[in-house]
Amino acid sequence: MSxxxxxxxxxxxxxxxxxxxxxxxxxxKSSSDRRYILLKSPKIIRTYVxxxxxxxxxxxxxxxxxxxxxxxxxxxxxxxxxGF
Numbered sequence: 001m002s003x004x005x006x007x008x009x010x011x012x013x014x015x016x017x018x019x020x021x022x023x024x025x026x027x028x029k030s031s032s033d034r035r036y037i038l039l040k041s042p043k044i045i046r047t048y049v050x051x052x053x054x055x056x057x058x059x060x061x062x063x064x065x066x067x068x069x070x071x072x073x074x075x076x077x078x079x080x081x082x083g084f
Contacts, residue, residue, distance in 0.1 A: 003049050003077065011038075011045060013076040018069055020045065031067045038069030045073075052078070 004012040009020040018038040021029065031037045038045075060078070062070045 003045065005042065008042065011042075013073070016072065016076060018073055026067070029067070031069060031072075036069035036072045037067035038073055039066060040070070040073075049077070 002013070006012055006017070011018045011020065015034065017035045019029065019035060020038050020040060020042055022039045022041060026037060026039060029037045060074055062074060065071055
């Protein structure tokens, strides 16, 4: 699936939205089943997308699942699934 940059701090993969927020107040936000909080900047998201377009891999290990956004992001990006 492809990543759509909707706004400065909002991306979509399919029908799932990701609120890119790494501010001091991010702890007050909650993820839901179709909108996740992702503690990453737009720059790092673009870096991930560009890098993995050309680099094959078998496994990915992500540390940090504070709001669950990274797990959902990588699942949708690499598997195209919605197995939440």
